[in-house]
Amino acid sequence: MTRFSFKIAATDGKARTGTISMQRGDIRTPAFMPVGTGATVKAMKPENVRAAGADIILGNTYHLMLRPGAERVAKLGGLHRFMNWDRPILTDSGGYQVMSLSDLRKLTEKGVEFKSHLDGSKHMITPERSIEIQRLLDSDIVMVFDECPRADQPRDEIAASMELSMRWARRSRDAFDAGGEHAERAALFGIQQGALIEDLRKASADALIDIGFDGYAIGGLAVGEGQEAMFATLDFAPSQLPQDKPRYLMGVGKPDDLVGAVERGVDMFDCVLPTRSGRNGQAFTWNGPINMRNARFNEDTGPIDERCDCPTCATYTRAYCHHLIRSGEILGAMLLTEHNIFFYQQLMQAMRDAIASQTFDAFAAQFRRDYLGSS
Numbered sequence: 478m479t480r481f482s483f484k485i486a487a488t489d490g491k492a493r494t495g496t497i498s499m500q501r502g503d504i505r506t507p508a509f510m511p512v513g514t515g516a517t518v519k520a521m522k523p524e525n526v527r528a529a530g531a532d533i534i535l536g537n538t539y540h541l542m543l544r545p546g547a548e549r550v551a552k553l554g555g556l557h558r559f560m561n562w563d564r565p566i567l568t569d570s571g572g573y574q575v576m577s578l579s580d581l582r583k584l585t586e587k588g589v590e591f592k593s594h595l596d597g598s599k600h601m602i603t604p605e606r607s608i609e610i611q612r613l614l615d616s617d618i619v620m621v622f623d624e625c626p627r628a629d630q631p632r633d634e635i636a637a638s639m640e641l642s643m644r645w646a647r648r649s650r651d652a653f654d655a656g657g658e659h660a661e662r663a664a665l666f667g668i669q670q671g672a673l674i675e676d677l678r679k680a681s682a683d684a685l686i687d688i689g690f691d692g693y694a695i696g697g698l699a700v701g702e703g704q705e706a707m708f709a710t711l712d713f714a715p716s717q718l719p720q721d722k723p724r725y726l727m728g729v730g731k732p733d734d735l736v737g738a739v740e741r742g743v744d745m746f747d748c749v750l751p752t753r754s755g756r757n758g759q760a761f762t763w764n765g766p767i768n769m770r771n772a773r774f775n776e777d778t779g780p781i782d783e784r785c786d787c788p789t790c791a792t793y794t795r796a797y798c799h800h801l802i803r804s805g806e807i808l809g810a811m812l813l814t815e816h817n818i819f820f821y822q823q824l825m826q827a828m829r830d831a832i833a834s835q836t837f838d839a840f841a842a843q844f845r846r847d848y849l850g851s852s
Contacts, residue, residue, distance in 0.1 A: 481664040481691045482536040483723050489837040491715070491742040494829045497607050497723055499617055500662050501557070502564045506723065507739045507828050509821045510567060510747040514552075514846040515540050515570050516560040519752045520807075520814040523562040526647035529787070529815070530822030532564060533617075538610050539571040542600070555615030567618035567747070568611045570649070571602050572668070572696070573625055573728070582749075586641070598809075604648035608788065612659045619665050620694065621649035624842035628672045628702040633797050637676055643684040650688050664691035666725060669718065672697050673710050682717035692723040695743070732824055733759055733848055736841050738801040739828050755814030757804040762820070765848050767811060776797040787819030797849045 483506075485495040497504040511518045511526055514537040518526050518824060537555055541547060553559050556566055571589075582591040588603030603608075607622035626638040644666050653665045654806050667685035669778030685693060695714050698707045708731075715724050725745035726738050735746055751761065758770045762782035767774075769781075780790035781798060789798070789812045802811030831840035 480662055483567060483692070483721065485721070485837075487833045489832045489835050490740070491612060492739050492832045492837045493742065493744060494832040495744070497770060499565050499664065501617055504565060504745075505825075507735075507742040507825055507832075508745050509533045509735065509825045510745065511818055511821075512747055512749045512752065513538075513560065513566075514749075517543065518818070520756060520811045521559060521752070521818060526816060526818060527564065528561075529819045530826060531818070534562060534564075534566055534567050536568045536614060536616070537571075538568050538614070538620075539573075541568075542571070542602075542610050547610040548788070552649040553613070554630040557615060565617040566614075567666075568616035568618040568620065569615055569675060569727070570607045570609075570611070570668075572620070572623040581635075586644075588645075589624075591716070604645045608649055608656065610654040612656050612663075612850070615659065617662075617663055618692070619653060619663055621646045621665065621667050623668045623696060623698065624848040625670065625672060625697050626672055627700065628697070628706070630672070632677075635670075635674060636677055637784070637832060639681050640669045641851065642668065642757060643681060647688055648665070650690070652846055666690055666692040666694050666723075668694040668696040668727070669714065670697050673702060673706055675710075675713050678714050679717050682714075688720070689824075692725060692745075693718040694708065694725040694727050696725065697736070699730050699748075699838045701722060704731075704734060704737070708741070711738055712781050726847060732821070735821075736828065736844055737825065739832075740837070740841055742744065751817035752814050755817045756810040758809070758812050758813065760798075760820075761815075761817050762776075763844075763847050765850070769798050769802045770797065771799075774777040781813075781816050782820070785816065785820060785823065787816050787820075787823075789813070789816040 479498045482498045487494050497505050510533050530707045549826045584587050590601045602709050604622040611619045623642040624638050626635045667690040669681045671681045726743045726771045729746050730748050760767050760781045774795040777795035831837040
């Protein structure tokens, strides 16, 4: 069986549609990966995530290492069996937590020593340990260990951070290649860093290409720099990476972020937004996001989105969802999350279809008119 391959079926401008093939199944691109941080896509059964159209989900190395523990997951048959998901899983490396837990960490050339946010216990993640954890989880797409600098740091600090990440990428590659049978069925992605600075991004891309990876992620964006700055970076960053490999924009994003990034040549995405928003009463629709707590929905007998064919929209009214959310009922979070996951997958399918039919520019323009109310 194929360990990993990526075939581009069609392009339209910089936008691409294709298929990643792996032993646990195919991944249609552009792809959105629902986030299953702690071995669960919150408020969703795995079979319902699949029914929404997701080909792959994301698991979190840092959180699973702390609870229930990578060794325990391995003992129980790996992450797929543990959570009843038989298709590909991508695991992040813990690098983002290196940034977000800056008050609890000590960063050195070796790796990162940090205190658990759960109980204060001390742990050490190195590139080698990160790869080991992902191997124990039996991840299908493994990410290198990296550091994610803030975009507002001085250039010399961003450069030093990027260079450290490139050294860690080499160590991650070596650790992955020593992984025996797991390395024969899994893939390894490198992560480009350099914040918003074009020449640092190019140096990072060149270093990663020299090492060699199955796919390449664009890291260090969607961390507060704003959409305009992110798109300006995506105007050059994807083209610095190999044309024949998947490009994964980490941690993105809002529906209009996805359309703009696909327009600029990105193939893969993940974000907590559809699940987190669902738990907080926000639903995404083709006409923009809506707050289901709003009193204007209290007698609305229509579906959340008339253009959506998800089970929530086919069965429940806005009035009922409004009641559930206002009442703090668990079912409200479940129904809105289900709708949002379906909406994101419908959006990805619509983009794949538009690229295949060479109508992506028209699709993107119509999407923005409907979603953003813009021309």
